[in-house]
Amino acid sequence: MNIATKSPTIAADADGDTGPRGPKPKRTLSRRNIIVYGTLLVAAIYYLLPLYVMIVTSLKGMPEIRLGNIFSPPLEITFEPWIKAWSSACTGLNCDGLSRGFWNSVRITVPSVVLSIAIASVNGYALANWRFKGSEFFFTILIVGAFIPYQVMLYPIVIILREIGLYGSLSGLVIVHSIFGMPILTLLFRNYFTSMPEELFKAARVDGAGFWGIYLRIMLPMSLPIFVVAVIIQITGIWNDFLFGVVYTRPETYPMTVQLNNIVNSVQGVKEYNVNMAATLITGLVPLIVYFVSGKLFVRGIAAGAVKG
Amino acid sequence: MRVERAINASVSVRDLSLNFGAVQVLQALNLDIAEGEFVVLLGPSGCGKSTLLNCIAGLLDITDGRIFIKGRNVTWEEPKDRGIGMVFQSYALYPQMSVEKNLSFGLRVARLPKDEIAQRIARAAEILQIEQLLQRKPAALSGGQRQRVAIGRALVRDVDVFLFDEPLSNLDAKLRSELRVEIKLLHRRLQNTMIYVTHDQIEAMTLADRIAVMRGGVIQQFDAPQAIYNRPVNRFVAGFLGSPAMNFLEGQVEKDGPYLRFAADGLSVPLSTYAFADGAPPAPGAAALGIRPEHVSLNSGDGWPFSAQAVVEVVEPMGSDTLVWLKLAGQKFSVRMSSERAPQAGDQVTIGFDPMRASLFDAAGDRL
Incomplete structure (x- = not known):
């Protein structure tokens, strides 16, 4: 009886009422929005201003730089500093610019990234799905490795590389980078594979797939986001590395970062600020492009696996 | 004499024990399932029923005991060699593969000839009425359709024993009762041995030829549904069955x-x-x-x-x-x-x- 009288009342209310209806009006200039966007704007300027100065300076000629207005846009745009930085800036011994270092860095980064990710993903997969006796202990050791400062291991590795005859070569540096990427990457992959439903793995086993079969045919196709994250972490990490590059290579195999340092710090003649700025920008271009191209996938991968314990 | 009995049965579990560290999950468990029988393992969460099923499937390494399937000692064999097909609660379909590829995965791994694979898929699709879904990805299927595909994956492998691990628990009530009937029809048509894990007593009562009621890793009573309902052997079984x-x-x-x-x-x-x-x-x-x-x-x-x-x-x-x-x-x-x-x-x-x-x-x- 109660129910019978209630529903017509609601219907009448809906017809006669003057309450809100339709889309909610947007408040564009609330106090909250002003604070939020104001803070964002200040932060953006704080980070973008140095970049602006660098770009502007790299496009000026030396006479204009000497005028001292570092914030003013170039009166006359010139790409001369960029060309010089790439192909003819001097690093003390030779004067063929950053190009040599760039190709060295490519030859270091590509194999290091591929090797470290290939090994770490299999590591993570094995630790997540094929628990063996002592696998937790093994994992703990690997993670502890991530907390030991690099400096402690610098010299022992010099000796190891010398003993196996790889000291000073690019392949030596590739091995070092691959090993040092192992803890964090294994953790990343292990957590991602652990977050995948266990029943999927069981189903594949019942279907008869083995260790590699499951890895290649089931797990790999499902883990693109985490691979993108790993690639980004490794490319930026290895490309930006300076310490290992300067310790484990010879001048002719110096990576780009070491060469950049040598160009900027060489003290013969006038400091060519425009060339230095251009050289820095060129060096930073690779990680920057990687971020821009894969930003969305990166965020997705981080959300998918990296955060989960 | 014991071994002889094991050979006649479709699935036999002998003195099976399983420990996770210091925790004893299953203790000296024995179970004999006849050829073509539909057996339901019933019990509350954590009673070891899914664990027992995983042991039979070979997905868990047991601590002690022996497992026979079709009279063959399969205790140390890989899941794929045991002649079993398994259906999981979460369906466990490979998300990047179409329904057809999902069904054929095990057959492709076993390197069966192409026409044989096609023939088996056609048969399974016909039995389960999923012919029109073959080219879809699992994400484009409803829960009931997914579970049908998961059953199909066991079907195409032409196995002796079907293992179901709470296959209907993720479905809504209406779909659950529909698929329950379909599983019963499937069993009547195929006449395979089926072992079915559930905590739902209605599923157990309606599907089973015999129910094994489990608690704390021990089978309390293993009998026909009516017998368990009318003459429960202890207070736990009496209280667990019946609503x-x-x-x-x-x-x-x-x-x-x-x-x-x-x-x-x-x-x-x-x-x-x-x-x-x-x-x-x-x-x-x-x-x-x-x-x-x-x-x-x-x-x-x-x-x-x-x-x-x-x-x-x-x-x-x-x-x-x-x-x-x-x-x-x-x-x-x-x-x-x-x-x-x-x-x-x-x-x-x-x-x-x-x-x-x-x-x-x-x-x-x-x-x-």
């Missing part, structure tokens, strides 16, 4: 002339017709009398070996019938009856039941 649950009255068994009777707070139930488990009447002592709500009648006249007066406390209409709660000997007691004749709360009623249909349990919970 609404069985009534238990706490009291004691006493001498009553040449017979025994069950007494509780002014109540006296004659046990002259009760069939004791050992055949011989037990010694008097503390006991619990269990009687299912549907075996009690309310206001249906005299003629019951036992009847008593009580006051109705709560009435729960459930549509087809009504559950009436009352106090008997100071303890909660429920009666299931047809809705038309249901009393109102506060009414004085007479209840009656036949002790033949009751279950008596001793202080330890075992059937008397």
Whole structure:
């Protein structure tokens, strides 16, 4: 009886009422929005201003730089500093610019990234799905490795590389980078594979797939986001590395970062600020492009696996 | 003699033990399942029923014991070599593969010829009526369709034994009852041995040829559904099966002339017709009398070996019938009856039941 009288009342209310209806009006200039966007704007300027100065300076000629207005846009745009930085800036011994270092860095980064990710993903997969006796202990050791400062291991590795005859070569540096990427990457992959439903793995086993079969045919196709994250972490990490590059290579195999340092710090003649700025920008271009191209996938991968314990 | 029995059975588990570290999950468990039988492993969460199924499938390494499938000792064999197909609760379909690729994955891994694969998929798709879904990805399927594909994946492998690990738990109630019927039809058509894990007693009662009720890694009772329902071996089984649950009255068994009777707070139930488990009447002592709500009648006249007066406390209409709660000997007691004749709360009623249909349990919970 109660129910019978209630529903017509609601219907009448809906017809006669003057309450809100339709889309909610947007408040564009609330106090909250002003604070939020104001803070964002200040932060953006704080980070973008140095970049602006660098770009502007790299496009000026030396006479204009000497005028001292570092914030003013170039009166006359010139790409001369960029060309010089790439192909003819001097690093003390030779004067063929950053190009040599760039190709060295490519030859270091590509194999290091591929090797470290290939090994770490299999590591993570094995630790997540094929628990063996002592696998937790093994994992703990690997993670502890991530907390030991690099400096402690610098010299022992010099000796190891010398003993196996790889000291000073690019392949030596590739091995070092691959090993040092192992803890964090294994953790990343292990957590991602652990977050995948266990029943999927069981189903594949019942279907008869083995260790590699499951890895290649089931797990790999499902883990693109985490691979993108790993690639980004490794490319930026290895490309930006300076310490290992300067310790484990010879001048002719110096990576780009070491060469950049040598160009900027060489003290013969006038400091060519425009060339230095251009050289820095060129060096930073690779990680920057990687971020821009894969930003969305990166965020997705981080959300998918990296955060989960 | 033991081994001989194992060979005749479709699946045999011998003295199976499984420990996770110091925790004993399964202890010296034995189970024999006949060829073509539909066996349900039933129990509350954490009773080891899924663990047992995973052991039979070979997905868990057992601590001790042996497992036979079709008379072959498969204790150390890989899951794929055991002649089993498995269906999981979460469907476990490979998300990046189409339905067809999902079905054929195991066959492709086994490197079967292409036309053989196509033939088997066509057969499975026809049986499960998923022909029109073959090119879709799992993400584009509904829950019921996904579970059908998962069953198909076991079907195409042409296995001796089907293992179901709570296959219907992720589906809504309506779909669950539909697929329940389909699984039963599938079993009738294929005549394979099926082992089915569930915590849902309705699924167990409707599907099983025999139910194994488990608790704490131990099989409590392994029998036909009706036998378990009517003559539960202990109080746990009695309480776990049946909805609404069985009534238990706490009291004691006493001498009553040449017979025994069950007494509780002014109540006296004659046990002259009760069939004791050992055949011989037990010694008097503390006991619990269990009687299912549907075996009690309310206001249906005299003629019951036992009847008593009580006051109705709560009435729960459930549509087809009504559950009436009352106090008997100071303890909660429920009666299931047809809705038309249901009393109102506060009414004085007479209840009656036949002790033949009751279950008596001793202080330890075992059937008397």
